[in-house]
Amino acid sequence: MTTLSLILLHGLGADGNDMQPIAQAIRAQLHHAHPDLQVRIHCPDAPVRPVTVNGAYLMRAWFDLYGLQADAPVDTDGIEQSRQRISQLLEAEHRAGVAWKHIIIGGFSQGGVIAMHCALHLDQRLGALLALSTWLPRSPYSSPSASACQTPVFMAHGIEDDLIPVQALRRTYDSLAKLGYNTLHHATYPMPHSICMEEIDDISAWLVQHLAR
DSSP states (O other), X not given: OEEEEEEEEOOTTOOHHHHHHHHHHHHHHHHHHOTTEEEEEEOOOOOEEEEGGGTXXXXXXXXXXSOSSTTSOBOHHHHHHHHHHHHHHXXXXXXXXXXXXXXXXXXXXXHHHHHHHHHHHOSSOOSEEEEESOOOXXXXXXXOOTTGGGSOEEEEEETTOSSSOTXXXXXXXXXXXXXXXXXXXXXXXSOSSSOOHHHHHHHHHHHHHHOOO
């Protein structure tokens, strides 16, 4: 039996419970395709912190947000703190016996930012990176290793997203391609800043195709 870890990170103001139904749906579809596949699910909570763009209101956030514009300042310290925390979860899963190629990390919006930075820093080829309705801000990271660039990436965005415009998908795609990622899939859906069932179905089918067995 193959064990796979699925780590999904929620967006601003939400918590891990928001990602649980998505993770459960993906697990069910993966198990349908591969009945011998055991999928461990992790949907951690971000810490509670004041968020500048929301008037310093306290909420769960992986890092502070100073603005939603592409040129807004970036909370690099907050991103790095969350990256280190989630990277420890990745390391723990590997120590528990899950092969790097069987660890999937993904996230929605702010969670996607952290998922991408974890993958960029890790000197390993992961099972997959899921970047959902997100963006790649400026933050301290070196060029990813050749192994890291082998991680397949699924990117998705809503064409009606009025919080993070769909143009962020193309900018992030171009940035990852320039960094050396060579298996990049992107898709758009007729939705706002959210996740839809068609997207979940597409992610599951894509994972079945790209997961190393």
